[in-house]
Amino acid sequence: MKRPSRCSRRFESQGWRAGHQRIAGVDEVGRGALFGPVAAAAVILDPSHRIPGIQDSKQLSPRQREELAVEIRRSALAWAVGSADAEEIDRINIYQASRLAMRKAVLQLNPPPDLLLVDALRLDLAIPQISIVRGDARSVSIAAASILAKVERDSWMREWDRIYPQYQLAQNKGYPTPAHRAGLEKYGPTALHRRSYSPVAAAALALRSRRQASPLASHLPSPKIAEW
DNA sequence: ACGAACCAACTATTGCGTAA
DNA sequence: TTACGCAATAGTTGGTTCGT
Numbered sequence: 507m508k509r510p511s512r513c514s515r516r517f518e519s520q521g522w523r524a525g526h527q528r529i530a531g532v533d534e535v536g537r538g539a540l541f542g543p544v545a546a547a548a549v550i551l552d553p554s555h556r557i558p559g560i561q562d563s564k565q566l567s568p569r570q571r572e573e574l575a576v577e578i579r580r581s582a583l584a585w586a587v588g589s590a591d592a593e594e595i596d597r598i599n600i601y602q603a604s605r606l607a608m609r610k611a612v613l614q615l616n617p618p619p620d621l622l623l624v625d626a627l628r629l630d631l632a633i634p635q636i637s638i639v640r641g642d643a644r645s646v647s648i649a650a651a652s653i654l655a656k657v658e659r660d661s662w663m664r665e666w667d668r669i670y671p672q673y674q675l676a677q678n679k680g681y682p683t684p685a686h687r688a689g690l691e692k693y694g695p696t697a698l699h700r701r702s703y704s705p706v707a708a709a710a711l712a713l714r715s716r717r718q719a720s721p722l723a724s725h726l727p728s729p730k731i732a733e734w
Numbered sequence: 735a736c737g738a739a740c741c742a743a744c745t746a747t748t749g750c751g752t753a754a
Numbered sequence: 755t756t757a758c759g760c761a762a763t764a765g766t767t768g769g770t771t772c773g774t
């Protein structure tokens with residue numbers, strides 16, 4: 507590991523000492539994917555209940571993430587998930603869409619938080635907040651949020667895999683793996699692909715010119731593909 | 735323009751427990 | 755003792771945007 511920093515509650519403890527009651531960790535997942543929404547989660551952990559094993563979702567196996575997610579949802583004072591879909595990502599860019607998804611998650615929290623610990627960026631909200639670089643590896647609340655967001659998004663991808671089986675989404679989660687690219691090459695993008703991402707745009711363009719070149723090609727088996 | 739930040743899967747390499 | 759295989763770890767790759 508390049509950065510050995512360990513996940514702790516030091517940021518939370520600081521906030522509690524300063525008099526904050528409900529500190530929410532906020533994180534997002536799915537930025538690099540070619541397909542589907544970016545997902546965010548916000549979690550207010552119970553100060554009196556500690557969950558062993560919480561850390562950066564990237565350090566956990568899928569199995570561990572599932573189990574921890576159950577425990578987090580059960581014991582948290584509040585938790586919520588928000589997202590921004592591919593259309594929004596194409597319109598306002600992935601960075602702004604990530605912020606939007608985070609904001610949606612935070613605004614759904616009930617009771618509302620009085621302090622936010624946000625992973626790496628600053629949100630447009632009238633709530634005190636601390637931005638923490640590599641927060642998912644350093645703050646338990648952000649780590650918990652990263653776990654919920656990841657688990658949630660992965661389950662969406664498994665569902666979409668049933669609708670669009672030609673991209674292996676259950677396996678690659680929408681990320682640009684060889685299998686996903688192959689599907690993109692062959693069938694072009696769906697309505698849920700991020701067309702502003704270069705591999706998606708390239709595939710759409712390639713498919714288009716291929717069809718123009720040979721009218722027969724437009725009758726090749728093509729799945730439920732959005733009108734382009 | 736370039737480095738740092740975020741996102742994640744894939745692949746190859748180790749290490750360890752257990753079975754033959 | 756060897757062989758197999760799963761699990762954890764490290765390195766590579768590939769997506770984007772921000773801030774200096």
